[in-house]
Amino acid sequence: MNRFRCTDLALVETLPMRFYPKLRTGHVLNNASAKFERHSQHNPRGLMPLGAYSYSHSVFIAGWIGRYCSISENVRVMGASHPHHWVTTSPVQYKPRRRRMFDLPPLPDSARYDGAARPVRIGHDVWIGQDVLLRDGISIGNGAVIAAGSVVTRDVADYMIVGGNPARVIRPRFAPEIATRLQRSGWWEITPEALSDLTFDDPLAFLDGFEAKPSRPKMPDERRTIWDWSGITPPEAS
Numbered sequence: 001m002n003r004f005r006c007t008d009l010a011l012v013e014t015l016p017m018r019f020y021p022k023l024r025t026g027h028v029l030n031n032a033s034a035k036f037e038r039h040s041q042h043n044p045r046g047l048m049p050l051g052a053y054s055y056s057h058s059v060f061i062a063g064w065i066g067r068y069c070s071i072s073e074n075v076r077v078m079g080a081s082h083p084h085h086w087v088t089t090s091p092v093q094y095k096p097r098r099r100r101m102f103d104l105p106p107l108p109d110s111a112r113y114d115g116a117a118r119p120v121r122i123g124h125d126v127w128i129g130q131d132v133l134l135r136d137g138i139s140i141g142n143g144a145v146i147a148a149g150s151v152v153t154r155d156v157a158d159y160m161i162v163g164g165n166p167a168r169v170i171r172p173r174f175a176p177e178i179a180t181r182l183q184r185s186g187w188w189e190i191t192p193e194a195l196s197d198l199t200f201d202d203p204l205a206f207l208d209g210f211e212a213k214p215s216r217p218k219m220p221d222e223r224r225t226i227w228d229w230s231g232i233t234p235p236e237a238s
Contacts, residue, residue, distance in 0.1 A: 004032035004047075004226050015229050019044050020057070031059065032234075035223040037067070047226060051124065052219060053192070060134070061117060066124035066142070067188040067219075075132045081115040123158070124188040142183060143173055158183055174203060181207045189218045 006012050006027045016038030023029075023044050030046035041055035042048055048056045051067035058075035065071070082089035092098045094113040099106060118137035122128075126140055129148030140146070140156045147163025147170070156162055159179040161170045172179065182203065187195065187210060194217050198209045210216075227234050 004029040061119045063119035063121045065122040069126045071128045072130040077134045083113045
């Protein structure tokens with residue numbers, strides 16, 4: 001169920017998402033259980049849990065990625081951790097599977113360590129540059145920007161620009177009062193048609209116009225898997 005084979009290219013092209021580069025007949029999409037919204041753009045190597053109008057040129061473990069996000073090439077999440085506070089960091093001393101591999105006696109329950117990588121969570125309107133490495137389990141706030149080549153080891157606050165190894169705050173993206181108003185507006189929840197008369201290159205003018213709107217219709221939350229969008233029954237369920 002976690003792989004989707006593109007046997008009907010015409011059907012896939014009718015789905016409310018896009019791929020870059022384009023898919024070919026017979027292509028197998030990994031992470032088919034990911035739930036995403038319409039108008040998202042994915043890498044053919046695998047589907048991502050993307051919100052509407054987001055794109056990702058990378059594939060990594062994520063719990064959710066918000067709307068209007070831009071994720072460049074070769075963005076990765078750090079793998080499993082090891083118990084550096086133990087006598088050894090070797091998984092032979094805490095993973096039963098590794099013990100069995102070498103015909104070693106089983107471990108007591110107390111000698112277990114779960115270092116599995118945890119998904120990251122990414123807010124709305126986030127831009128992540130090329131070759132960024134993210135620590136597993138972190139959260140990246142709305143409006144954040146991460147410079148190319150950064151190694152991010154901790155949470156990133158809303159509307160902060162960070163970069164470096166390890167990544168540190170370079171500067172806020174906006175003055176505090178503008179960031180607060182943008183966060184409060186939740187503009188990414190509104191239909192793009194209702195925003196089409198606003199100017200996005202002037203934050204103050206955008207906010208004044210947005211806040212003056214008498215009506216702000218919201219986009220529906222439509223997080224579905226490719227099986228749901230296509231109407232195809234997963235192989236295990238057929």
